[in-house]
Amino acid sequence: MSSCYWNIAVAQNRVTLSGFVKDARSGETMIGALVNVPEARVSASTNSYGFFSVQLPAGTHQVEVSFVGYEKTSTTVELSASVQRTFELSRNDKEIEEIVVSASSRPNQVRSPQMGAVKFTPEEIKKVPVIFGEPDVLKTLQLLPGVSTGNEGSSNFYVRGGGGDQNLILLDEATVYNASHLLGFFSTFNSDAIKDVNLFKGGIPAQYGGRISSVLDINMLDGNQKEFGVEGGLGLIASRIKIDGPIVKDKSSFMISGRRTYADMFLKLSNDENARKSKLYFYDLNAKMNYKINDKNTIYLSGYFGKDNLGYSDLFSFDWGNATATLRWNSILNEKLFSNTSLIYSDFTYNVRVNSNENDFGIASQIKNWNLKQDFTYYGLNNHSIRFGLNVLNQRISPASLDAAPGTSINSIAVDTRQGLEAAVYASDEWKVSDRFSMIYGLRLTNFAVLGPGTFYDFDRDGEVTNETQYGNELVKNYLNLEPRLSMNYLLNNNSSVKASYNRIVQHLHQLTNTTSSLPTDQFVVSSANIKPQIADQVSLGYFRNFANSAYEFSTEIYYKDMQNQIDFRNGADLQANNQLEGELLFGVGRSYGVEWLLRKTRGRLNGWISYTLAKSERRFDQINDGDWFNARQDRTHDVSVVAMYELSKRWTAGATFVYNTGNAITFPSGKYQLDGSTMFYYTERNGYRMPDYHRLDLSLVYEPTPEKRRFSSSWAFGVYNAYNRKNAYIIDFRESEVNPNVTEAYRIALFGAIPSVTWNFKF
Incomplete structure (x- = not known):
């Protein structure tokens, strides 16, 4: 009986820490940033809009916020009631710039239950040599396993044997029906305007529907x-x-x-x-x-x-x-x-x-x-x-x-x-x-x-x-x-x-x-x-x-x-x-x-x-x-x-x-x-x-x-x-x-x- 009472009391003392993670220089919200509270063994990633929320016991906590390519921050937060905070991260100019296929994958590719997912940032896309020297999201995706191209130079792509029309292509949630310029030699996506690129080949989340092969969410x-x-x-x-x-x-x-x-x-x-x-x-x-x-x-x-x-x-x-x-x-x-x-x-x-x-x-x-x-x-x-x-x-x-x-x-x-x-x-x-x-x-x-x-x-x-x-x-x-x-x-x-x-x-x-x-x-x-x-x-x-x-x-x-x-x-x-x-x-x-x-x-x-x-x-x-x-x-x-x-x-x-x-x-x-x-x-x-x-x-x-x-x-x-x-x-x-x-x-x-x-x- 006393154990049950103690559990109820602890539950009643839990509060919520929520908020946003942003780039300190630009104020851009950051997708997939990690918010970690080690002593409470609680962590969460920011969603597609940079928002996070975690439940913690009332008291003092050390909150660590990190994102690949940025300096990790550690902040002491006093929690007597639910609060909303914004954390800002600065780029780490001291480190050699890293070029990775999935900026937020380390170590999430091992720990995340999501399958068949790949994440890109514009910086990574710009490093890959492509036709005419124009950074191109779709041509970079074609270099991944399970993704193939059509004819020479084409932006059209096929995922795991599906047809080209079986890929759902979203730009800020809006469907793009023909994602190519000049009969496929360029894609419609200007890398300068892009924050984040996610491709789902398998285990597609339930919020997506309408195409049977893949989802490309930009x-x-x-x-x-x-x-x-x-x-x-x-x-x-x-x-x-x-x-x-x-x-x-x-x-x-x-x-x-x-x-x-x-x-x-x-x-x-x-x-x-x-x-x-x-x-x-x-x-x-x-x-x-x-x-x-x-x-x-x-x-x-x-x-x-x-x-x-x-x-x-x-x-x-x-x-x-x-x-x-x-x-x-x-x-x-x-x-x-x-x-x-x-x-x-x-x-x-x-x-x-x-x-x-x-x-x-x-x-x-x-x-x-x-x-x-x-x-x-x-x-x-x-x-x-x-x-x-x-x-x-x-x-x-x-x-x-x-x-x-x-x-x-x-x-x-x-x-x-x-x-x-x-x-x-x-x-x-x-x-x-x-x-x-x-x-x-x-x-x-x-x-x-x-x-x-x-x-x-x-x-x-x-x-x-x-x-x-x-x-x-x-x-x-x-x-x-x-x-x-x-x-x-x-x-x-x-x-x-x-x-x-x-x-x-x-x-x-x-x-x-x-x-x-x-x-x-x-x-x-x-x-x-x-x-x-x-x-x-x-x-x-x-x-x-x-x-x-x-x-x-x-x-x-x-x-x-x-x-x-x-x-x-x-x-x-x-x-x-x-x-x-x-x-x-x-x-x-x-x-x-x-x-x-x-x-x-x-x-x-x-x-x-x-x-x-x-x-x-x-x-x-x-x-x-x-x-x-x-x-x-x-x-x-x-x-x-x-x-x-x-x-x-x-x-x-x-x-x-x-x-x-x-x-x-x-x-x-x-x-x-x-x-x-x-x-x-x-x-x-x-x-x-x-x-x-x-x-x-x-x-x-x-x-x-x-x-x-x-x-x-x-x-x-x-x-x-x-x-x-x-x-x-x-x-x-x-x-x-x-x-x-x-x-x-x-x-x-x-x-x-x-x-x-x-x-x-x-x-x-």
Whole structure:
């Protein structure tokens, strides 16, 4: 009885220490900073908004706050009642700068129950040599195990054998539908505007939904609350600039960042009038501001606007672009309950215009959605971090419609707009069961309502229309799905652990593409009466180890993913301006499995990582390959990346990246025949051939004449993409031999040889 009374008394004497961790120089909130109270054996990490909360006995405590690359602070805190504090950390300029794949992973990669997760910071991304010398989030992610690229130079990526449309890409919580510029050679993400990058390949948390392969969650910088600053870079292909500073010091700030290419300016020097009138450029703009209403409430407003313009004289034009906006309200409802409310807008459009001879027409398409999200985090128990919330998403797609000018030989075709309403609720708990065992378990419930108005069709096995129904503003079809999530970690000792995870995810948006390079003109459709939602079940098991005082990190993960309701096309499918597009689709299943290894060195003058993936990705459709399994287009048996950065001196840093992978699966003709004097090819097995193996070496050299801690600093970045001039195949095509017309020969088209780059970066 006395023991019970003592426990109640202790519980009544517990108080809450909560607050934020920020960068001392800029006032930026810090994601994943560690708040530790050693004598109480209590610790917590800051969330995506820099907030933490821990329960402690009343009394005096020593609170340690740390973050990789920053000086650790230790502060004595008197707690007689619950309090809110802000801790500020300063960069550690005395240490040699560390380049790591996951800045917050040490030692969390061993202790955290989260599986298949990778974290990047902009500083790490800028160290990796890439094409044209432009730091690129997506191309850096492609150097990780389980993540592969499409064609040469492409920003499109595939995760664990899934399709490109199966990756959820978020920028400040807003969905980005086409994350590439110039047909994939640049990504839409300007690294100057980015605070934090997280990729989830497996064990995806319950707060995320809508894509079955991965989640790429990117947070933009809030803006410096202490002082004004300018930074940017001038390159051979593109230039960029970022300006940020306080609106009201320590209360509100702004950040605006822009980037533009200028290849089109060189066209003005051409002797060809058509070339001088042509367009070839992109621009993008990131903007964000925040206002601290009081200690418990902050409002954020952020947006992204980007557009590509391609065109040849007045004969052809092609433009596409993304626009996003996020209005977010952070509120500390009490010391144990944190709230984030977001209203989000996303838009992707493309327009094609052709004006040649008798053809004068345009093709336009748009994806637009509004999303209302409400997320809560409850910190009432030290061994639990409970998240729950809901979101309502209105998805509206205007498929490619054809608008022909009067008097042309082409008829206009208007395609019905499709829309759906997706509502989801979720709850999850990160539970530290014991000193050795921890887990994250959760459940997501998703309901997708297919809505009118429009004409909806039924099709037979051959894709012929059997019935059509006209709907008004009413429900057409409803899909309800449960999505369980589970990740577990068992600590073998202080330096190693084993993890396991399972997740089920449902996807209601489908991209129709037959290439490994996602094009802006690829069509999107939502689930309908004919198109069922994609469903994936993934299990994974992994071993994680840190050694040499966490200077080295090793991990290996094995996974198996089963995919339902996958989409492919009938031969000769017509995907543009087609009101009966669903009749061109075939439905089947998929599976992917593999093993990933990652070894990285995180400290010292030489650091970097080696990754290797051995994998298989297959699909099966009753009407393709006689119903047998065949390779998915993105199937890649071997994938190797070696990334190394070496500090030659305080001013010079060298970098190198080597990649090797098995060629993508592809369908080549198996024979040919003559028809009316023309040579026709015929095809047998789907994706039964391979592109040639791909390999490439990139080099970089960075010179920093002035230390970054000075008011003005600058650096020069020199690079060579594809240093040994490997002619990797972009396309393999076939033609009749000029010597012997009876012989068909294959020929290779290579996109890039060696490409040098130089960029001057500045900051003040």
